[in-house]
Amino acid sequence: EIVLTQSPATLSLSPGERATLSCRASQSVSSYLAWYQRKPGQAPRLLIYDASNRATGVPARFSGSGSGTDFTLTISSLEPEDFAVYYCQQRSSWPLTFGGGTKVELK
Amino acid sequence: QVQLVQSGAEVKKPGASVKVSCQTSGYSFTGYYIYWVRQAPGQGLEWMGRINPNGGTDYAQNFQGRVTMTRDTSISTAYMELSRLRSDDTAVYYCARGCDCSSNYLDPWGQGTLVTVSS
Numbered sequence: 455e456i457v458l459t460q461s462p463a464t465l466s467l468s469p470g471e472r473a474t475l476s477c478r479a480s481q482s483v484s485s486y487l488a489w490y491q492r493k494p495g496q497a498p499r500l501l502i503y504d505a506s507n508r509a510t511g512v513p514a515r516f517s518g519s520g521s522g523t524d525f526t527l528t529i530s531s532l533e534p535e536d537f538a539v540y541y542c543q544q545r546s547s548w549p550l551t552f553g554g555g556t557k558v559e560l561k
Numbered sequence: 562q563v564q565l566v567q568s569g570a571e572v573k574k575p576g577a578s579v580k581v582s583c584q585t586s587g588y589s590f591t592g593y594y595i596y597w598v599r600q601a602p603g604q605g606l607e608w609m610g611r612i613n614p615n616g617g618t619d620y621a622q623n624f625q626g627r628v629t630m631t632r633d634t635s636i637s638t639a640y641m642e643l644s645r646l647r648s649d650d651t652a653v654y655y656c657a658r659g660c661d662c663s664s665n666y667l668d669p670w671g672q673g674t675l676v677t678v679s680s
Contacts, residue, residue: 486663496672497657497670497671497672497673498655498657498667498670500666500668507662509660509662509668541605541606543606543666543667545665545666548619549608549621549622550608552606552607552608
């Protein structure tokens with residue numbers, strides 16, 4: 455199975471700052487990678503699919519990039535509601551797998 | 562709008578079974594896959610399997626033989642039953658619909674169902 459490793463585990467930032475989250479796959483997943491956001495007590499929400507496509511209703515400050523084994527989620531300027539845990543997920547091969555998550559916390 | 566509403570929290574003894582429901586609304590139930598994912602305390606998200614629009618299923622190897630996913634199209638509801646429960650099955654279980662974007666991405670998700678396995 456494909457292992458997704460997210461880094462850093464925790465990112466401490468202030469509102470207005472830029473957040474850069476990484477997801478590395480144990481083998482190539484082409485562009486078949488998604489990013490989800492999960493706030494405390496809520497279900498995950500799809501943000502980005504196929505590496506760089508924003509899901510419906512996702513603000514433009516969220517962007518995704520990468521292909522193969524290295525991917526990045528960038529939040530250009532953090533809003534208060536963006537402090538959450540972010541997960542990547544691959545659909546390149548079975549089973550579907552998720553990364554361990556990056557927590558973006560208030561500094 | 563599209564909604565997935567899951568059944569309430571459960572407490573089960575080791576060796577028992579649990580059946581979690583996922584009632585959907587706001588879209589054509591038979592047009593989309595339903596996925597099941599769980600998250601144990603302090604752990605990451607783990608995909609368990611999916612049920613397709615025709616009722617066929619794909620299960621993750623870790624759950625083969627213990628999980629059964631079904632659906633009732635008359636009430637737009639999907640079910641996930643996990644048998645021979647162990648303490649490490651304690652987790653929040655989520656259902657999610659396949660997204661309108663590309664296959665095998667999940668959106669939206671249900672609110673989650675906490676299953677606690679304890680003697």
